[in-house]
Amino acid sequence: MARDDTPLHGDSADERTGDRPGTEECRREESLDLLRQTAIGRLIHTYDAMPAVTPSCFTLDGRGEVVVPLPASWREDLMDGEVVGFQTDRFDQRTLRGWTVLIVGRSHQVTDPAAVEDLHHRGPRQWGHQPARGYLTVHPEFVIGRRFGS
Numbered sequence: 001m002a003r004d005d006t007p008l009h010g011d012s013a014d015e016r017t018g019d020r021p022g023t024e025e026c027r028r029e030e031s032l033d034l035l036r037q038t039a040i041g042r043l044i045h046t047y048d049a050m051p052a053v054t055p056s057c058f059t060l061d062g063r064g065e066v067v068v069p070l071p072a073s074w075r076e077d078l079m080d081g082e083v084v085g086f087q088t089d090r091f092d093q094r095t096l097r098g099w100t101v102l103i104v105g106r107s108h109q110v111t112d113p114a115a116v117e118d119l120h121h122r123g124p125r126q127w128g129h130q131p132a133r134g135y136l137t138v139h140p141e142f143v144i145g146r147r148f149g150s
Contacts, residue, residue: 023148025144025146025147026101032060034145035060038088039059040057042087056124057124057125066086066103066137067124067136069125069132070132072132080107080109082106084105085103088100098148100148101144101146103138103140109135116135119132119135120132
């Protein structure tokens with residue numbers, strides 16, 4: 001698995017080694033490389049204390065952080081400093097082969113005006129190709145990648 005050797009939620013090292021038939025765990029860098037193959041994922045967060053999953057366009061910056069545009073309907077500070085997840089995958093519907101990557105980390109609103117302007121020009125597009133209201137970055141504290149059908 002592409003994360004520290006620290007067990008998550010009490011799982012043992014034996015449970016994390018990819019012993020399931022057809023499942024192969026990916027190293028951190030391989031998982032980040034897989035993320036670069038797609039432009040749409042799911043931001044996993046809370047909204048009014050309830051779990052929420054929001055489809056989102058994204059890019060990876062040079063530090064491996066996920067950059068997500070904020071929809072115009074969201075408050076800019078909605079998830080600033082919150083622990084969130086970001087997940088994306090690619091599967092072949094016929095063979096059921098593919099991969100999935102989950103990043104868990106703390107989100108931060110991009111506030112530097114030069115960085116925001118740069119993201120408006122080269123960053124991820126918002127749905128409908130509308131300009132983004134702002135941007136969040138998600139620092140990958142845990143990166144969990146798996147290939148299926150290998």
